[in-house]
Amino acid sequence: MSHLDRLRAVFRMALNLPPDADVDDLRYRAIPQWDSLAHMALVAAMEDEFSIMIDTDEMIDMSSFALAAELLEKHGVGAAAR
Numbered sequence: 001m002s003h004l005d006r007l008r009a010v011f012r013m014a015l016n017l018p019p020d021a022d023v024d025d026l027r028y029r030a031i032p033q034w035d036s037l038a039h040m041a042l043v044a045a046m047e048d049e050f051s052i053m054i055d056t057d058e059m060i061d062m063s064s065f066a067l068a069a070e071l072l073e074k075h076g077v078g079a080a081a082r
Contacts, residue, residue: 003050003078007069010049014042028063042068050077 001009011023015033028034034042043059046052046068052075054062062068072078 003072004069006049007046007065007072010045011042011065011068014038014045023065026065046072050075052077 008023011017011026012019012021015023015031015038017023017033026034028039039059039062043054043062047054050072052072054071054075058071058074062071
């Protein structure tokens, strides 16, 4: 499973979305499920899944699935797959 597929699964789980939900274009607060509490749960789930530490600035800036994917690359997740 690619790091993006794993990230999609983390988003679906943390935001309590159906297994087939399309999250690639998801943005913070675009759906009721992604509120500030869910954002914290999402960050914690990403840290657990990918064994990374997300700092406060990164947490604040991570306002979409695409930015979350970029954050993983910044932390070296998936870089070896290129």
